[in-house]
Amino acid sequence: MSNELFISSSQSGDRIALIQEKRLVEYQFEDHTRKFNVGDIYLGTVRKVVPGLNAAFIDVGYEKDAFLHYFDLGPKIKSLTKFTKNAITSASTPALLKKFELEAEIKKDGKVSQVLEKGNPILVQVVKEPISTKGPRLSCEISLAGRYLVLVPFSNVVSVSKKITDKEERQRLVRLISSIRPENFGVIIRTVASNKEVAELDKDLRNLVKTWEDGIAILKKARPRDLIIGELDRTSSILRDMLNESFDSINVDTKELYDDLRSYIKNIAPDKERLVKLHQGKTKMFESTGVEKQLKTLFGKSVSLSGGGYLIIEHTEALHVIDVNSGNKSNNETSQEETxxxxxLEACREVARQLRLRDMGGIIVVDFIDMKNLDNRKVIYERMKLEMKDDRSKNVILPLSKFGLMQITRERVRPQTNLITMEVCPTCNGTGKISASIAITDQIEHKLDYIITKQNEKNITLVLHPYIYAYFTTGYISKRTKWFFKYFRWVKLRTDSSLGLTEFKFLDEGAQNIDMESEATTEDYRSEEYITSEK
Structure with a gap:
């Protein structure tokens, strides 16, 4: 399976699109101003202990206190709090835990009031980003994820991913990691570590230990609410977790991001550095590759299936509901059951795609078309599990009920991705009242005339909506051809579906917007001073 990653960067953030077999399967927007990402480690302060919830609320700097349940403290919480206090009060506390004496583990069925007190400093890690009215959810089971390994401080356990099924390989990895791991640091061996050489694993382990040491150096000087160790941005974390032989290319549209990614990939997988490519076309990368069109069609309430059926997707506070409809599917099958x-079966693939694409979490109920045959129901259940296999978020799928309903739970760690696909009319701005929108072609021609004759601009590019593009380019002697005979200059036209029907812009040779030197309004263009008669 081929994978292509497209990353479009802007001042507000990065748009990240993962394409598999030419189909958009994952889309994320990384806000550069957002904090409290999954994996970030903060120095918090216990604000309130709530025995009724067996939990505590922690101040980490968010507008609402973060939530920390007793079950998320982890068995080594006493060792963590002891080390945190020592690091804050003593600058000589070593980051490595070689001589650190671990405390006894807490009981699984204990009370949070026996462990935490109001005002105590505590080192916490974000496991769920702020969602809706809730603050972040935290854990004290600190872990640092690498390419092949996950480092777990205050532990001495070496465990292997269940997806590595070969017994000899599991034993080899455990022996290897046990011989090189630092004392009082546990290690979880990830699936991608299978069949890797000791040099690669040792390098990954040393990088994780260095990250821990750098974080503890910050902790010694930190104040409450400070970020101690920041998780990788979403782009790097996707590459870290998914970069494999099936990746064909990683496309970016800014030189700065191109250099950063090449440097990062050179560090984690030098043989994949050549996959990073810089988009240099004048058309926007998402537009020229068809990603923008897929985004526009995949985030609506209704999603079409290739065979003629469609999905209706509804979101509520409690759960997400997906209804499967046959639509105008041609009845080539022999019976209603076959249809x-x-x-x-088509819906299974699209539902799995939509869950990843929108990052839908919590409870999802899928209402499949009724089937009487029990074997067919089992086929749908098995197909759904197969389609969800590549989803990086933990999920549980239940068989279809008697009513044809399938229940799915999917881990929710960040807010759901939701793109507004219904556009406000650019002409009336939602008021329902419009002026003569047919005048848009006249406005374009009047501005073009002014730019050429008054400002003497050359190498002009006109960016406009695809419908208006078709108007100017259709015909044996098109409008654009007539411009050439009139001005003896060829005007380049470029489509941009993100523009409204009445929006357009003129670009110069350097792809910069051409500013009109005159302050003439749209109404002025209709006056005789600016109108050019066509003979």
Whole structure:
């Protein structure tokens, strides 16, 4: 399976699109101003201990206190709090835990009031980003994820991913990591570590230990609410977790991001550095590669299936509901049961895609088309599990009920991605009242005339909506051809579906917006001073 990653950077953030077999399967927006990302480690302060919830609320700098349940403290919480206090009060506390004496583990069924007190400093890690009205959810089971390994301070356990099934390989990895891990640091061996050489694993381990040491150096000088260790940005974390032989290319549209990614990949997988490519076309990368079009069609309430069926997706506070409909599917099957089966199989693939694409978490209920045959229901259940296999978020899928409903729970760690696909009319701005929108072509021609004759601009590019592009380019002698005979200059036209129907812009040779030197308004262009008669 081929994978392509497209990253479009702007001042507000990065748009990240993962394409598999030419289909958009994952989309994320990384806000450069957002804090409290999953994996970030903060120095917090216990604000309130709530015995009724067996939890505590922690101040980490968010507008609402973060939530820390007793079950998320971890068995080594006493060792963590002891080390945190020592690091804050004593600058000579070593970051490595070689001589650190671990405390006894806490009981699994204990009370949070026996462990935490109001005002205590505590080192915490974000496991769920702020969602809706809730603050971040925290854990005290600190872990640092690398390419092949996960480092777990205050532990001496070496464990292996269950997805590595070969017994000899599991034993080899455990022996290898046990011989090189530092004392009082546990290690979780990730799936991608299978069949890797000791040099690669040792390098990854040393990088994680260095990250821990740098974080503890910050902790010694830190104040409450300070970020101690920051998780990688989403782009780097996707590459860290998914970069494999199936990746074809990683496309970016800014030189700065291009250099950063090449440097990062050179560090984690030098043989993949050549995959990073810089988009240099004048058309926007998402537009020229078709990603923008897929985004526009995949985030609506209704999502079409290739066979003629469609999904209706509704969101509520408690759960997400997906309804499968056969639509105008041609009835080539021999029975209604066969039609329902084929439509439901198509829906399985699209539902799994939509869950990843929108990052939908919590409870999802899918209402499949009714099928009477029990074997067909089992086929749908198995297909759904197969389609969800590549989802990086933890999920649980239940078989279809008697009513044809499938229940899915999917880990929710960040706010759901939701793009507004219904656009406000650019002409009336939602008021319902418009002026003559047909005048847009006249406005373009009047501005073009002014730019050429008054400002003497050359090498002009006109960016406009695809519908208006078709108007100017259709015909044996198109409008654009007529401009050439009139001005003896060829005007380049470029489509941009993100523009409204009445929006357009003129670009110069350096792809910069051409500013009109005159302050003439749209109404002025209709006056005789600016109108050019066509003979």
């Amino acid at each position: 329902a089966l084929h439509t439901n």
